[in-house]
Amino acid sequence: MRRTDLTDLAAFSCIAAHRNFRRAALELGLSPSALSHRMRSLEEQMGVRLLNRTTRSVSLSEAGVALLDRLQPALQDIQDAVEAVNAFRDSPTGTLRLNAPRTAIQLVVAPLIAKFTRAYPGMRLEIVPNKDFVDIVREGFDAGIRFEESLERDMIAVPIGPPQRFAVVASPEYIHERGMPLTPYELGNHLCIGSRFPSGKLYRWEFEKDGKTLDIVPDSPLILEDQDMMARAALDGAGMACVFEPYALPHIANGSLVRVLEDWCPSFPGFFLYYPSRRQMPAGLRAFIDMVKADRAG
Numbered sequence: 001m002r003r004t005d006l007t008d009l010a011a012f013s014c015i016a017a018h019r020n021f022r023r024a025a026l027e028l029g030l031s032p033s034a035l036s037h038r039m040r041s042l043e044e045q046m047g048v049r050l051l052n053r054t055t056r057s058v059s060l061s062e063a064g065v066a067l068l069d070r071l072q073p074a075l076q077d078i079q080d081a082v083e084a085v086n087a088f089r090d091s092p093t094g095t096l097r098l099n100a101p102r103t104a105i106q107l108v109v110a111p112l113i114a115k116f117t118r119a120y121p122g123m124r125l126e127i128v129p130n131k132d133f134v135d136i137v138r139e140g141f142d143a144g145i146r147f148e149e150s151l152e153r154d155m156i157a158v159p160i161g162p163p164q165r166f167a168v169v170a171s172p173e174y175i176h177e178r179g180m181p182l183t184p185y186e187l188g189n190h191l192c193i194g195s196r197f198p199s200g201k202l203y204r205w206e207f208e209k210d211g212k213t214l215d216i217v218p219d220s221p222l223i224l225e226d227q228d229m230m231a232r233a234a235l236d237g238a239g240m241a242c243v244f245e246p247y248a249l250p251h252i253a254n255g256s257l258v259r260v261l262e263d264w265c266p267s268f269p270g271f272f273l274y275y276p277s278r279r280q281m282p283a284g285l286r287a288f289i290d291m292v293k294a295d296r297a298g
Helices: 006-018 021-028 032-046 062-086 102-119 172-178 184-189 227-235 245-253 283-297
Strands: 051-053 058-060 094-100 123-129 143-147 155-160 166-170 192-194 205-209 212-216 240-244 258-260 271-276
Touching: 006 021, 006 032, 006 062, 021 032, 058 062, 094 102, 094 283, 102 123, 102 143, 102 271, 102 283, 155 283, 166 172, 166 205, 166 227, 166 245, 172 258, 184 205, 184 212, 192 227, 227 240, 227 245, 240 245, 245 258, 271 283
Parallel strands: 094 123, 094 143, 192 240
Antiparallel strands: 051 058, 143 271, 155 271, 166 240, 166 258, 205 212
16 A cells, blocks of 8 residues: 555545535645545545545544544644744744634734734734634644633633623613613513523523622523624613623713613623643744733733
């Protein structure tokens, strides 16, 4: 059997990470047809099917899963070797891939994007919005961003951005019609705009005051996922929304939204940048972490 080309194995790993030929081809700088041909040749050479293809999806066969499990550590060792050389450069090069929910991207990543790309012109920054919690190692990401309680213990976590706070808001017209709640217990008498986790569970509105905590799952006639849409619905009088403070403050300032239960909404630790422990951290990730720490330090 002809010796397997390492670039073909790296291409297979890239497809496995993306589960999509088109996205993998973009990352590798190939056409989808050329990448597909390369994978067919690899399968013919190895004598087994590695990928199950349909018109809409790509998945790993049993043989593909077995190959990937053995291949990933070896490819990581090679990447670590390359990164060891990268550390000697005046400025790092390569690609930094981040996975984060859209809210985290808007609130804590977006302010750093232009600063990072200007400081490190040799780096390509790829940010993938994803509300689902994904295995960043298996999916080919260098790091992810989530709240600390969501993270696995074997991950290293670094705070990114400021502490966060929720704001419960409604339009002045809604408050005039339905009244202003003075405690969270009164929310049962109001229309509340809900949101749902990828798991299917509705988000619990969390309140705290004078050492007392209260979680409420409001009866929501309207359920949305996007914070901007929730604020927009509140502006239009659809009900009360519980959103991250930055989405509400401009509207509160101009009087188009009214804040309620502010004394029940304390600040809390914000988002964390997390990444796996590695013998050799990618130089681009190290540069990004240093920028995150410098930004928090002011």
